[in-house]
Amino acid sequence: MKHDGRFGRYGGCYVPEILVPALEQLEAAFLEAEADPRFAAELEQLLTTYAGRPTPLTLCRNLAADTPARIYLKREDLLHGGAHKTNQVLAQGLLARRMGKRRVIAETGAGQHGVATALAGALFGLETEIYMGADDVARQQLNVFRMELMGAKVIPVTGGGRTLKDAVNEALRDWTASFPETHYLLGTAAGPHPFPTMVRQFQRVIGREARAQVLEVEGRLPDAVVACVGGGSNAIGMFADFIPDQSVALIGVEAAGKGLNGHEHGATILKGSHGILHGTETLVLQDSDGQVSDSWSISAGLDYPAVGPEHAHLKDSGRATYVGVEDDDALAAFQALARSEGIIPAFESAHAIAHALNLARQATEETIIVVNLSGRGDKDMAQAVKLLKDAA
């Protein structure tokens, strides 16, 4: 390895020795691609003509109209595929082809990263297999169908808790035996080095665009940038270019689920402890022995018991702060944005909206807030129908 992949005390490369050559090959390919203008040009062309970048920065007209704050939405929901995930699957797909791999594998929770990987697999002509917890397969039939429509094979995982973390375990096991011809297209800025660094670099286009857009329209930097955090890829992509701007508060919003005092949440940074999971040293929801807990959130994308190591470091260093938003408040924000702006956010992004709305209500003077609207809510419709009917 050229780099140790450390973010303060976090990060690193904790995988079985057999897998290290795969990660060394990936790091080398990534560093080479970063230095290659042809790679940048091909990715840029795909992001523009296939995925629809740049995405707009939209000022909310009504959501915070009774406050002194202006809330801007970075519209990753308008990206092809419906979420920010597309940015990095295109980049990793190009890398996979560059490394001469003929097959990609991925993990998915509710299916968003699986769908994104399936589209990249179709586009680049790569055999695609998606590991998905058996319970998630049953709950998310529509996404399973989407993946299959694009030619991917969905493999239900029956071990462990049958959800996202078990899908990651199974993908890692597959990769241990298959890496000579297979790329593991990991879905977030977590996992062993070089994934956290690589995924951040492939997602930082979000913050780069947003920073330029807000400067253009407001003539100044925002006071706060808000993004939801599960594994942490949309948040790190949004934060990266703002990190040197000390005047900009960086706020990550975790899933507080049914409340931070119980065990049914996904608030790893707020409630987790130091650990090593899925190849990286980070914060983990676990018991005192180190057995990893099952997390909970209404949004599958935030339902993960670890977090990308750079977020753990940004918390320690104080550069970013992290807060929790409960299921009910996220659901209220989901409805509020739909009503006030005609935009239906993903449940994940609704957590960020909820916190931005809190900030706006607390504001006593002009405040500019940029929220990463990381995905659209189409995928959540069936669940929303059920939740809102139950609440009525």
Place this chain on the structure above:
Amino acid sequence: MSRYEQMFQRLKQRNEGAFGAFLMLGDPDVETSARLLDTVVEAGADMIEVGIPFSDPVADGPVIQAAADRALSSGVRVDDCFGLIAGLRRNHPAVPIGILTYANLLAARGRDKFMADAAAAGADSILVADVPSIEAEPYAATARTAGLDLVMIAAPNTPEPVIRRIAALSSGYTYCVARAGVTGTRDALSLDHDRLFALIRDAGAPPPVLGFGISTPEQVAQGLASGAAGVIAGSALVKLGLDAGALRDLVSAMKRATALPVEQREQHGHFA
């Protein structure tokens, strides 16, 4: 001299390879697990490898995963595992006992305390499945302080500089994997280990013991014939579950297969 060194020396005099048996601690519960551990030593296993169950065992195939799930479902804690090791040590003072587990359990207890507690219970070595050589230095230092051998994994694809790091950081034995992938049984054993064993010998790394996929007495003999100082069977034993009789029979048969043919005795001198 460590228990591993004593074992290899003893076996060399008898012209035998080492047979290691792996069991998951606490599978399916603490009492049964204690009985099965004694069973495999009494059936002839030369070294015992014990898993401390972890919720997310990425290096393990379905059989070992299921064993860890059974142990955790029955409420087994890390303290219980150290208790089982202490019991095994009391009953069998000479047999080398090695721990196989995952980094998060060490992080949670504190690496120093985990290794100190393991040594105090009577363990001889520890292998942390998700700590590769690039992350292993602090683990090697802690193991030295605790008086444990740090065992590391090498595979046919492991490059030479890594073998040299393994030689510098590890002791006891070198866990050589018989194939790429996770633990589990396979019909055919890939035995392309000439290069690996030569590298291990030249680098002065600890003696190679072959694991991953050893499931029959024939494969034990093949593994030793390929030049390994020992072999470890795991999934094949764990699969037998609670059947102590079948476990005893398979371990005995595998141990019997460790007698070295005359023409091979010389070559084994390299490691023992």
